[in-house]
Amino acid sequence: MKALVYTGPKSMAYQDAATPQPSDEVAIVKVHSVGICGSDMHGYLGHDDRRPAPLILGHEAAGVVTSGPMTGKRVTVNPMVTCLECEACQEGRPNICPNRQLLSMPPREGAFAEFLEIPARNLTEIPDDMSFDHAALAEPIAVCWHSVRLGIAALSRPLDKCRALVIGGGAIGVGSALCLKAQGLKAVDVAEPNQRRADVVASIGDFNVIDPINDSLADSTYDLVIDAVGYGGTRASASATVKPGGVIVHIGLGDSGEGFDVRRATLQEITFIGTYTYTDQDFADTVAGIGSGLFGSLDWAEVRPLSEGAAAFSDILSGAVAAPKIILHP
Amino acid sequence: MKALVYTGPKSMAYQDAATPQPSDEVAIVKVHSVGICGSDMHGYLGHDDRRPAPLILGHEAAGVVTSGPMTGKRVTVNPMVTCLECEACQEGRPNICPNRQLLSMPPREGAFAEFLEIPARNLTEIPDDMSFDHAALAEPIAVCWHSVRLGIAALSRPLDKCRALVIGGGAIGVGSALCLKAQGLKAVDVAEPNQRRADVVASIGDFNVIDPINDSLADSTYDLVIDAVGYGGTRASASATVKPGGVIVHIGLGDSGEGFDVRRATLQEITFIGTYTYTDQDFADTVAGIGSGLFGSLDWAEVRPLSEGAAAFSDILSGAVAAPKIILHP
Numbered sequence: 001m002k003a004l005v006y007t008g009p010k011s012m013a014y015q016d017a018a019t020p021q022p023s024d025e026v027a028i029v030k031v032h033s034v035g036i037c038g039s040d041m042h043g044y045l046g047h048d049d050r051r052p053a054p055l056i057l058g059h060e061a062a063g064v065v066t067s068g069p070m071t072g073k074r075v076t077v078n079p080m081v082t083c084l085e086c087e088a089c090q091e092g093r094p095n096i097c098p099n100r101q102l103l104s105m106p107p108r109e110g111a112f113a114e115f116l117e118i119p120a121r122n123l124t125e126i127p128d129d130m131s132f133d134h135a136a137l138a139e140p141i142a143v144c145w146h147s148v149r150l151g152i153a154a155l156s157r158p159l160d161k162c163r164a165l166v167i168g169g170g171a172i173g174v175g176s177a178l179c180l181k182a183q184g185l186k187a188v189d190v191a192e193p194n195q196r197r198a199d200v201v202a203s204i205g206d207f208n209v210i211d212p213i214n215d216s217l218a219d220s221t222y223d224l225v226i227d228a229v230g231y232g233g234t235r236a237s238a239s240a241t242v243k244p245g246g247v248i249v250h251i252g253l254g255d256s257g258e259g260f261d262v263r264r265a266t267l268q269e270i271t272f273i274g275t276y277t278y279t280d281q282d283f284a285d286t287v288a289g290i291g292s293g294l295f296g297s298l299d300w301a302e303v304r305p306l307s308e309g310a311a312a313f314s315d316i317l318s319g320a321v322a323a324p325k326i327i328l329h330p
Numbered sequence: 331m332k333a334l335v336y337t338g339p340k341s342m343a344y345q346d347a348a349t350p351q352p353s354d355e356v357a358i359v360k361v362h363s364v365g366i367c368g369s370d371m372h373g374y375l376g377h378d379d380r381r382p383a384p385l386i387l388g389h390e391a392a393g394v395v396t397s398g399p400m401t402g403k404r405v406t407v408n409p410m411v412t413c414l415e416c417e418a419c420q421e422g423r424p425n426i427c428p429n430r431q432l433l434s435m436p437p438r439e440g441a442f443a444e445f446l447e448i449p450a451r452n453l454t455e456i457p458d459d460m461s462f463d464h465a466a467l468a469e470p471i472a473v474c475w476h477s478v479r480l481g482i483a484a485l486s487r488p489l490d491k492c493r494a495l496v497i498g499g500g501a502i503g504v505g506s507a508l509c510l511k512a513q514g515l516k517a518v519d520v521a522e523p524n525q526r527r528a529d530v531v532a533s534i535g536d537f538n539v540i541d542p543i544n545d546s547l548a549d550s551t552y553d554l555v556i557d558a559v560g561y562g563g564t565r566a567s568a569s570a571t572v573k574p575g576g577v578i579v580h581i582g583l584g585d586s587g588e589g590f591d592v593r594r595a596t597l598q599e600i601t602f603i604g605t606y607t608y609t610d611q612d613f614a615d616t617v618a619g620i621g622s623g624l625f626g627s628l629d630w631a632e633v634r635p636l637s638e639g640a641a642a643f644s645d646i647l648s649g650a651v652a653a654p655k656i657i658l659h660p
Contacts, residue, residue, distance in 0.1 A: 088575060091487060096574035096599050154484070154601075157421060235592065244426035245418060256593035262565065263586035265604030269426050271484075272602040274595030 002330065003113035004309040008053045009046030010317075012310040017056060020109070020117035022067030027120040029077060032132035034111045035060035035301065036312060036326045037140060038170060039253065040104070044313050050105050058112035058328075059103040062135035068120055075123040076135035077111065078142075078283050079103035095146070095277040112309060114330045124287050133327050134290055134298045137171075140325070141295060142286040143251065144175035144228075146278040148183050151224050151249040154271050163187040163221065165241055168228035169194070169201040169209070171301075171325040172251055176226045177207050178295045185224070191217060191237070196322040204300050204324075217241045228252050235259025244268035251275050301325040332660065333443035334639040338383045339376030340647075342640040347386060350439070350447035352397030357450040359407060362462035364441045365390035365631065366642060366656045367470060368500060369583065370434070374643050380435050388442035388658075389433040392465035398450055405453040406465040407441070408472075408613050409433035425476070425607040442639060444660045454617050463657050464620055464628045467501075470655070471625060472616040473581065474505035474558075476608040478513050481554050481579040484601050493517040493551065495571055498558035499524070499531040499539070501631075501655040502581055506556045507537050508625045515554070521547060521567070526652040534630050534654075547571045558582050565589025574598035581605050631655040 003017035022028050037060055043051035051057065059079035065071050082089050083099035094100070103118065104110030126135045155162055164185050166176045169192030180188045188205075191212040192198040202209040210217065217237055223246045225238040230252020238248045239261035248260075250272060260272060278286070289295055302323035304312050312326045333347035352358050367390055373381035381387065389409035395401050412419050413429035424430070433448065434440030456465045485492055494515050496506045499522030510518045518535075521542040522528040532539040540547060547567055553576045555568040560582020568578045569591035578590075580602060590602060608616070619625055632653035634642050642656045 093486065093575050093599075098574065156423065230592075230596065244428065245423050250592060250596050253593065253596055256591070258588070260590060260592060260602075261586070262560075262580060262590060262604065263583065265602070266560065266580050266583055267606055268604070269423075269606045270604050272590075272595070272604075274592065274598070274600050274602075276597055276599045 001114035002306070003056045004306055004328070006043060006051070006053050006055050006057050010044065012044065012313055014307050014309060017113060020115050025119060026117040027065055027070060027123065028067040029061065029063045029075060029116050029118065029123070030066050031061050031111055031114060031116055031330050032063040033061070033136040033327050033329060034058045035136050035140060035171070036316065036328065038172065041313070041316060042253065043104070052106065055104065055106065056109040056113050057104045058110040060136050060139040061111035061116060062126065062132040065123060066115070070120055070123060073125050074128070076126050076138040076287060077103070077116070077118055078122040078124065079111070079118070079139060080277055081108065081119055081122060092279060095279060112306060112328060124284065126287065127291050130291055133301060133303060136327055137298055137301065137325070138283065138287050138290060140171045141175045141179065141290065142278040142283045144172060144179045145286045146282040147226060147249045147251050147275040148176060148179040149282065150273050150275055151226065151247050152183055154247045154273060155223055156245065157223060159184040160186055162223040164189070164224040164226065165217070165222040166190045166226045166228055167234045167237060168192065168252065169197050169324060170228065173228040174201055174204055174300065174324045176228055176251070178205055181205060182289060182294045194319055197324065200300060200322050200324065205296055212237065220244065222246060224249065226251065230254035232257050232259035236261065239264055242270055244270070246270055248272045249275055301327045303327050303329060306330040331444035332636070333386045334636055334658070336373060336381070336383050336385050336387050340374065342374065342643055344637050344639060347443060350445050355449060356447040357395055357400060357453065358397040359391065359393045359405060359446050359448065359453070360396050361391050361441055361444060361446055361660050362393040363391070363466035363657050363659060364388045365466050365470060365501070366646065366658065368502065371643070371646060372583065373434070382436065385434065385436065386439040386443050387434045388440040390466050390469040391441035391446060392456065392462040395453060396445070400450055400453060403455050404458070406456050406468040406617060407446070407448055408452040408454065409441070409448070409469060410607055411438065411449055411452060422609060425609060442636060442658060454614065456617065457621050460621055463631060463633060466657055467628055467631065467655070468613065468617050468620060470501045471505040471509065471620065472608040472613045474502055474509045475616045476612040477556060477579045477581050477605040478506060478509040479612065480603050480605055481556065481577050482513055484577045484603060485553055486575065487553060489514040490516055492553040494519070494554040494556065495547070495552040496520045496556045496558055497564045497567060498522065498582065499527050499654060500558065503558040504531055504534055504630065504654045506558055508535055511535060512619060512624045524649055527654065530630060530652050530654065535626055542567065550574065552576060554579065556581065560584035562587050562589035566591065569594055572600055574600070576600055578602045579605055631657045633657050633659060636660040
């Protein structure tokens with residue numbers, strides 16, 4: 001089969017790769033749509049030691065099953081394979097399963113390919129009227145759904161009084177803003193410095209989009225701040241803009257260092273919640289929400305052929321992509 | 331009156347000070363017992379710009395009212411004076427009132443003195459059989475009660491399965507361990523590097539006391555970690571020892587910098603809760619708990635005369651004090 005293979009920092013090659021074979025453990029899915037995630041970008045840049053080259057990246061996939069009892073079913077893929085047996089799995093938090101594996105991290109190849117292999121239990125059938133492009137958004141939106149759910153659970157004020165800020169207008173930022181609206185927040189601001197992308201974000205939903213470079217963010221303003229970027233600078237912004245008693249949800253994995261203001265967090269009783277992926281219920285709720293139109297039209301992804309995936313990565317890196325998401329078609 | 335006045339970094343003087351006068355706004359309390367807090371130590375060291383010299387420090391006080399309708403009542407003092415009118419006060423979170431004032435921060439002088447002034451609403455009458463020394467512990471234990479309450483609320487597992495670590499064996503550490511037990515945790519470890527203090531802590535309650543220098547703390551072990559110190563090193567320990575999906579409660583104000591591992595927090599879904607003081611309900615619950623023996627005998631404070639307070643501060647600084655708390659008697 002053809003696959004887009006990460007061959008080293010800033011290097012992606014569209015080339016032949018071994019076609020995965022069905023077994024008792026895995027079903028095969030012919031990939032129709034697969035999104036490029038920020039974590040794929042970290043891998044591409046050589047910044048993620050969990051993703052060593054050579055490796056097929058990609059974990060946001062939808063397609064058609066070609067093996068086993070589900071053959072012919074249109075599905076979206078939960079790329080996180082958990083052990084089902086540990087304490088975390090048993091207690092309904094498979095996202096912190098210590099044995100978890102993710103498509104696009106060894107030993108599992110990713111989804112930037114014509115076919116992928118995954119346990120059948122990770123496949124969710126989608127309705128006939130749900131496009132593969134929308135179904136491929138289930139994974140990133142489930143990340144947002146989960147994060148927003150945890151953030152809201154930590155708020156002490158009535159939701160209709162709460163104001164939220166999302167830092168970052170990529171897919172996780174947009175998805176978080178959509179999930180905040182879907183879960184009951186009325187006032188949602190999104191900070192996005194790239195003006196072309198900001199214009200796109202403003203057109204997607206009922207958000208107030210702020211340019212954090214030219215229009216400084218207001219301090220002590222937000223009950224809930226979602227950092228969908230995760231660099232020192234964005235954590236510093238989150239620390240400053242959250243209200244006393246408020247909540248910061250940290251999804252981004254930009255870097256590992258500074259930014260979070262522990263002194264202000266302590267004196268002003270601020271909660272910082274690190275969030276990672278989703279539970280099975282979050283994933284199911286998200287797929288249902290996509291089907292019911294809960295997140296709007298979802299027509300904000302840009303589609304390109306997988307064969308031109310290398311250019312998509314370099315375009316994202318250079319800031320030339322206005323869309324919050326690029327979806328590749330093998 | 332006589333007072334212990336902070337006159338500059340590492341300098342305390344027992345000297346004459348203006349005796350506070352009753353008014354419509356404040357009652358006068360003759361101080362019988364007043365504890366030395368870690369934040370008094372930060373002030374004493376010149377590390378807290380909220381406490382400029384010259385200033386009477388101290389905010390953990392109990393005594394007898396000498397003015398107004400409560401004259402003659404034995405009371406413990408809630409040292410936090412809030413506005414009652416802001417959003418935070420109205421929503422039951424007076425501890426994050428933006429207008430809050432604290433005894434020992436300008437414009438309010440502290441309690442290391444023969445008399446203090448405070449609004450009568452901040453006074454809680456204590457039973458005849460509660461000693462002033464025990465009543466003076468209400469304030470620091472209320473801090474712990476509040477922190478433990480918030481930490482437990484963020485846990486997702488049944489309490490009887492949860493294991494907790496308290497970092498630091500000072501009064502906030504000991505109080506946190508006692509409150510963890512009182513609120514339902516069964517397995518509580520306390521990390522305290524000072525061997526003399528560790529021995530005292532081990533004698534106070536059913537805690538396992540660990541020497542974090544010679545016996546390294548186990549990684550990924552605790553559902554709940556309470557950092558009652560708040561330095562970079564203790565935040566790093568908290569980040570490493572908390573389990574995936576666990577909770578760090580940060581009470582200490584040691585320093586403002588590094589230590590919290592945001593990458594691990596994100597990948598392992600760890601929550602960091604900054605906590606500050608207490609609500610009125612926390613304070614009332616704590617006074618009731620002291621009265622009912624919920625926290626044990628509470629005979630672990632060392633008592634010294636206020637006139638020798640300067641030596642008490644230098645002894646604490648040099649590590650010569652084994653007791654988790656020194657209480658001064660004017």
